[in-house]
Amino acid sequence: MSLIIDCHGHYTTAPPALEAWRNRQIASVQGSAETPKPSELKISDDELRDSIKANQLKKMQERGSDLTIFSPRASYMAHHIGDFNTSATWAAICNELCHRVAQLFPDHFIGAAMLPQSPGIDPKTCIPELERCVKDYGFVGINLNPDPSGGHWTSPPLSHRHWYPIYEKMVEHDIPAMIHVSSSCNACFHTTGAHYLNADTTAFMQCLTSDLFRDFPTLRFVIPHGGGAVPYHWGRFRGLAQALDKPLLSEHLLKNIFFDTCVYHQPGIDLLTAVIPVDNILFGSEMIGAVRGIDPETGRYFDDTKCYIEASTLLSADDKHKVYEANARRVYPRLDAALKAKGK
């Protein structure tokens, strides 16, 4: 039996006090209120427990997944709001809550950090929070937002040296980054229906056109939402790499880039698993996330992605073990170490 590790979960169900505090912070950024203190946010362990038991943990148990790599709500990161201090305070609060959830449910959640990014600010300012999360909280990965402007795409591509301070720390601590944008403040882009998927595709192509992984051979990115448009257009990307005189994608990118299974129908998962080597696919659901309803065509939750893996006729039992557990242990070595420390 594999341990079923979901590499992609966010704390989307935090007690309402969190959003109320954030709304006060946003009001202060807009000049219409005092800056709230972090100490004014009070959420008890019981509130945290209830918010998880009734939601993520309940669904994990119903669906049969064991452990979720758990990070702050992606759409609420909203790095475009305020300045670095705004983001630093907000990231610290959100990461601490995920840490407390992981402490309350150590068998079911382990943390991944949001970073206090801010548009136009040097990413190295994120390092103290990154290290706090890894060293003090035992987090096993980070979420890196390639567009902290929220849909205006004003930062350099991920291949630019701008980002290298983060990569150096990732390599030092042997943690991967999930490349994950936050909410869009550009009216052109619906957050979960366009911006997320576009960012996935964009990030992959930024890596493809560069030699980033020559500079960082052990750097690892998880591109969520099944890689955006990438697997569906795998022939296009293979052809573009060839035209750009890059090595085969298996050599050029697939030692460093991994895709999750957040694709919410069987044909999508079947394409993903047909096209992308199984060693590069990590089980993920983003439950409870963007798509919370039940698919009338199947009677199951759209985001119950384990169903699609189970129903796959392309994946062998060994393949499924890789998708559910072995790949996550390899891509997140600190997760593997934490599990081994518990005899798992």
Added chain:
Amino acid sequence: MSLIIDCHGHYTTAPPALEAWRNRQIASVQGSAETPKPSELKISDDELRDSIKANQLKKMQERGSDLTIFSPRASYMAHHIGDFNTSATWAAICNELCHRVAQLFPDHFIGAAMLPQSPGIDPKTCIPELERCVKDYGFVGINLNPDPSGGHWTSPPLSHRHWYPIYEKMVEHDIPAMIHVSSSCNACFHTTGAHYLNADTTAFMQCLTSDLFRDFPTLRFVIPHGGGAVPYHWGRFRGLAQALDKPLLSEHLLKNIFFDTCVYHQPGIDLLTAVIPVDNILFGSEMIGAVRGIDPETGRYFDDTKCYIEASTLLSADDKHKVYEANARRVYPRLDAALKAKGK
């Protein structure tokens, strides 16, 4: 036998004089040269003939396609350069060349117009060129760029009244628009590897969140490149529509939105045809376009999309007829009329 109609071809092989003229125009925009006159661009019919015979027509004959809906090179539209007058002169030149190609090869090419869009300029300024192309040139469709800024996404969504003057003319003349961006001047977005696909996904989601097709029940959009990320994430889009209390996508969007087959590998085409109703799929290759090489895995050109349709085990002979011919005749009624006038 079906007529094989390729709904997606651009004049990417125009004689070098065209690019030289454009470079002079760009230099003039930058203030480093005189504005060139359109009359200074001289391209003979023989040059046009050669540029087509050695390229698009040669490949069409090799691959067995009959007729291409032919528009100016998408990446060269570059609506972000200069002002409305820059775009107006450039669009007129490019459209006229496509018209001349269609006159030289009337059995093999029929025109679709680029519009003289310019960031921040009212789209109604495009109407004279649109009408010239339809009335004087017999063009059967247009390309509409949802982001004339070239990757900065500064225009309103396609559902906004901003675009309605174009839609009113499309309905009046019964022509569809292919939603097609141009080159990206944002370093984050590779033009053909990210910006094109992102725009496809973005446009679909802009339609999904709106009631645009309630205002324009007969408006038709062709979303190219196999719909960007959309078919791969069809479950996600069905789920988002449901969460937004929209009708089923078949009702809400698929009377008005169509996808081409510019997906450059068999698994992608198989997914497209498995997920999207066959009535909504139009044969397209974008040959000669973004991906010009030969796939080492198949020995065939990546963009020889007819191969994938032919090899499909999901499409019946009737289905293939729809993809190759019948759907194009329905979506482009002026194409159908032009063919019928020739007894086809």
